[in-house]
Amino acid sequence: MFHDPRHIFEAETSKPQNVSQTLRRFAGYFRPYWRRYLGVLVMMIVSTWAAVTAPQLLGQAVDCYLVPPAATAAFEGVSPTLTVQPPSASGPAVQATDSACWYAEVPLTATTEERINGLAGLVLRLLGLYAIGSITTGLMFYWMTTSGQRVLRTLRVEVFHHILLLPIGYHVAHESGDIMSRVTNDADTIQQAVSFALIQVISGGFLIVWVAYKMLSESVAYGLVALAMLPFMVIATAWFSAQARKAFRRTRVRMGSVNAELQESISGVREAQAFSREDENIASFRETNAANRDANIRAVAYTSALAPTLEALGYVALALVAVAGGYALLEGQALLGETVTLGLMITFIAYVQRFNQPVQQISVLWTNIQSAIAGGERIFGLLDVVPDLQDAPDATDLPPIRGDVVLDDVWAEYEKGEAVLRGVSLRAAPGETVAIVGPTGAGKTTLISLIPRFYDVTGGALTIDGHDVRQVPGASLRKQIGVVLQESFLFSDTIMENIRFGRPEATDDEVIAAAKLANADKFIDRLPDGYQTSLGERGTGLSQGQRQLLAIARAALANPGILILDEATSSVDTRTERLIQSALETLLRDRTSFVIAHRLSTIRHADQVLFLDQGRIVERGTHESLMAKHGMYYGLYMSQFRRQSPTEGGDGRETRAAPAPA
């Protein structure tokens, strides 16, 4: 219940995803940039126009200036220009007719000089056309990539926001490295797609449509023959994309595992070295890494097959056009009721070649898009995890806490059916200190985790000043609760900023005052840069005790309405603890506090002591009353002397301090 979404990952890999839905969601992110896309569309039309006009001009250069007059007259049709053959330089061939030149009126009597000048003019126009093509392509690229990058940034920030929104339970159940992989590696696949692929694919699509249109307008019958392979191309693309997407989904998951293992091994590198575990870790990483490699290799088997398949189909189309056209021509038959001329055939051969170019271009980049879709699915998959701890829609801010905390028959469980707390009820009046004791694993940490609503209760209710914690916004609740956790987490930032984390708007002086209160100032002053000393990740460079002092300073700075100390001073030596004891007392005074401690000194001053065992409160009262009761608390309390009593040669004072328990 707290969440056990551990199976989400497995489900994700096998569940067939709705691609169009993923694409629609992407489209939603691109919507704010629609003006740019309008511009891109205009540029695309212009650049396609330039792209198809340039070869025509190139053909005209031949037809108008280069073909010797005699040849033009006698062998018009026998002098085909192949790749430079402009599709428009068609016209009925063989039967020599008018010149195919429409670019300029070039009289047969034109002098050499006139022809060269004319050619120069044409070349200049051509250059102009190229310039237009380049500029429009550049602009398209710019608008597409910049908006694509902005979309990615939005996505990343959104994912981060969502990660922070997800409850602790989710984070406990999932590898953080895998979640991180979505923000970096999966997002990167999208980045690659939006930079180049998308624009190429779209402009390639434009060209294809244009060529197809030209073919059909020249001759419907011949056009259909030339396009006969198109359905196969579409089928091949669809099949290979579906396969590739499946394979890419697996690669994304594998990459997530690589990232997770990296994360775990790097953050646990100290343990690995302490136990000479490096070789095992390296071997284990090799396996994960190899699984990622193999998944990728499987994926590329599909993606590398698409382009050659389409290319081969393109050649088939070419052969088809040539053979069918040539046959009709030679046999003097009509092709599907239309007459084929040599000129038409040559034109169509050129068309098919032009048609194949964008098809190739698209197929190469198509895989990037498939990979991006698989990456997008994972990102959206994370965004779709509904936090089971959500602010109620009608939540109103929790007013300043007085500190009346009531737990009414509270049940809690992490795994279904395994209750950690079983019907805990307690009431802490404002300003009271409640100590929670009990054996390890009794549910103490769970109990205090419910107060800032890190988890939700599964039964019963927890109220603060009469407000059910589920009915107030999490932020307004937690802002008023100070927590010092068992493991004090520090950020890789300066000491000053780490303490200020408790209250970002605090001044430097306030931070220093809090550090003094927690008795942390002495060791801080000894550091090379004092409060400005930058800590390593998680505060490396400081001992656990020092980290705890900083965590206490942080909580003190927050000045919370409710204070929770979970083993806050477990790693602080007793002398330092004695020094901060008074500070802690000041901190605890006048605010409701929950304290988990094994040092009984803290507990003795508590207003209430709760003895927790197996998720139930088995004893409650004050220290004195519980001692008098001679129950479990008494046994726990006395146990520390049992461990001292076997000391051989214990001096007099020690023996005096250790009366054998009854």
Added chain:
Amino acid sequence: MKRSPTSPAPSSLTRAIRYLGHYRRETAYAYGALLLATSAQLMVPLLIHRMIDGITRGVVAQQTAALPATVQAAIASRMGITLAQLTQAGTQPVQALVISGLLILVFAMVRGLFSFSQAYMGERVSQSVAFDLRNDLFSRIQRLSFSYHDRNQTGQLMVRATDDVEKVRVFIGQGLLMATSALLLMVGAIVILFTLNPRLTLVVLPILPLALGLFLVMGSVARPMFGLVQRKLSALNAILQENMAGIKVVKAFSREPEQEQRFQKAADDFLAQILKVMRLMTFLMPLVFFIANLGQAAILFFGGRQMILGTLSLGEWQTFSLYLMFVFIPVAQLGFIITQMSQASASAGRIFEITDARSDVVEAPDARLLPTVRGRVEFENVTFRYFGGGKPVLERVSFVAEPGQQIALLGRTGSGKSTIINLIPRFYDPTEGVIRIDGVDLRQVALDSLRSQIGTVLQETTLFSGTIRDNIAFGRTDAPMAEIVQVAEAAAANEFIQSFPLGYGTPVGERGVTLSGGQRQRLAIARALLLDPRILILDDSTSSVDLETEWRIQQALIRLMQGRTSFVIAQRISTVLNADQILVLDDGAIVARGRHEELLETSEIYADIYSSQLVDDSAGVTVDAAAAMATES
């Protein structure tokens, strides 16, 4: 990697490319297929030309069949063929056509096969190179010293092993092949052009160095920019990683808005840097296309001029222009690849920065195996500074621990206790002074042989994804189950482990069950005990266990410490009562040493610590217990 000592250090990218040497056969396959596929591409114009010629001749032959032979001959010569060829073309035109068609089909299949092999093998090899690069990075990261990890963030290192490797991979798998094929095409086409018309070819040539020069300039401008992109991505990832690791604290203090702002700023920084690169590319890409087209236009003009002047025939021009695109399309391709290359080069630099990183703790080249330790540990004038600066954390510390002795370290938070125990397994090297085990300087022995004989329980217990059994057997994966249960019992962990439905098979770590601090600590103790080490280090190891459990662990430890040299940091004086030597540390120096009884007499600080304990625990108890006993009786 063969490299003569005189040759300059190769660039990072070259080093990455050399990884292909691990897969010679596959690489040869990929490039062989590339060669064939590229040559096949050069045949396309010929094939089409041939086919069209065939049809044209057939048609002409059919149409001129009725004309007189002399006219036919004239036409044939105009077409550049003999009369015989023309009449032959007329006899079986359909058959020739079908053969041409079939030829194209065969060609299509062959070319398809080779281009598939090229793409597939290329990707395959690149995945293998990425695999090697990641492994090398990981191994290095695993072995870099604590001080390296103190300075570097997990999130940043992760990006190098994922995103940077991917950038290099994409280049090796696609860019490098594309560049090779582009160069091949270009050179092949230029050679063909030269044989066709050297004069006209000379017109094209100046454009090539111009383009290539431009690419090189752009590449060198882009490289540092891409490096910065990766740096910003690392920063972003570091924030992400840190927030996930510290999610509880972030939530506890409701600092989500600030952290989101921090992340947003990093994301904006990253975006700004990418946009900078994109702007450069926006400028570069059209320029490249324009230059490629410029060549085409230049040829058109100069070639056309030659034709008009009659020095170039139309047929020659046509063949020439067919191959022209094989010069300029590669130019455009190279322009695209150059950005990929500078990106890969920047990333390769970042990868090798790690694999080349020198660990502060280096095994001496002549390091020998530390023989089975007896357990004499000696510190001689050891001084240590963290981060290489500031006030020393330890200053001229000297002591000797005899084999089997139990050494207790006492002192206030930050007095240097943890530092001492971090120096013994050589997690750090002392700034000055020498540490010896059984008389051997630690810097002269192999790290593994040293650390495998030391059992450590660190302050924080990290559990790894896996079962409880895996976590206990962390330092000795092959340990039999019986031994694992035995050490778990000794660490007072067996009981709670058995209470889980899955027992020792219970998954823990990131995706496993949540253990309490005390439970984690006991697993860590079991983990250390399993090594059966000669030297045992316990840092704060019993502090977050309740007193009852601590007492039981204590009993186990007392037995275990027998015969081993042990170093114990414990807050409670009770833990150190049995110590053979107590070292009292203050401000990085040993201020008192001796046994409990001696120190009580001689050391004011020790007496002070002792009395703080009495006030803390015992004294109160004395009163309460007395009271309790009184009420009881």
